[in-house]
Amino acid sequence: MATYQSTNLRDRVATINQHWTPQHVLTLNDSHSLKLATISGPFIWHCHPDTDEMFYVVSGGPFKLELSTQASSPEEAESKGADEVVELKLGDVFSVPKGMQHRPVAAVPTGILMIEKVGTVNTGDREGDERTVRVDEGRINNFEQEETTQRLDLHCKTVAKKMDNSSKKHFTFSQTV
Numbered sequence: 001m002a003t004y005q006s007t008n009l010r011d012r013v014a015t016i017n018q019h020w021t022p023q024h025v026l027t028l029n030d031s032h033s034l035k036l037a038t039i040s041g042p043f044i045w046h047c048h049p050d051t052d053e054m055f056y057v058v059s060g061g062p063f064k065l066e067l068s069t070q071a072s073s074p075e076e077a078e079s080k081g082a083d084e085v086v087e088l089k090l091g092d093v094f095s096v097p098k099g100m101q102h103r104p105v106a107a108v109p110t111g112i113l114m115i116e117k118v119g120t121v122n123t124g125d126r127e128g129d130e131r132t133v134r135v136d137e138g139r140i141n142n143f144e145q146e147e148t149t150q151r152l153d154l155h156c157k158t159v160a161k162k163m164d165n166s167s168k169k170h171f172t173f174s175q176t177v
Contacts, residue, residue, distance in 0.1 A: 013111035045077040046124035051117040059111035068101040077101035
């Protein structure tokens, strides 16, 4: 089995059967999660108070990000509507600033990649809404955690062998990811 594998985003998004259900692709620097989803129709107004949210169009499209730059709540955004709209076509990328009320709307099925802080839910400040999806971020680069732990263990043992005895006492690593 190969130690490292790539992921083809277009192939992976094509396997997603249900719209608005993000799936974990990988974790970057233990702090940011890359998630794929297919979207169709309007989502709910929401914001992410503690993180920006990046969108990249992987397939299909275009789709629109409705932004309510003045609204302080999803209810206010819903009643006032968007005061800006950003259209994203295939290959386009856009980052919604943290705290900004937004709503993705896709007239046609669209595959998107999202990058956001680990633990961020798709409904942001509307967590608990019927569309809230908790993504299992326990996978790294599409490998099961146990396989990843075994690879890291092997890698760390190899690195430790290369280190001289004086520096070994400063080298520690975790058995789990």
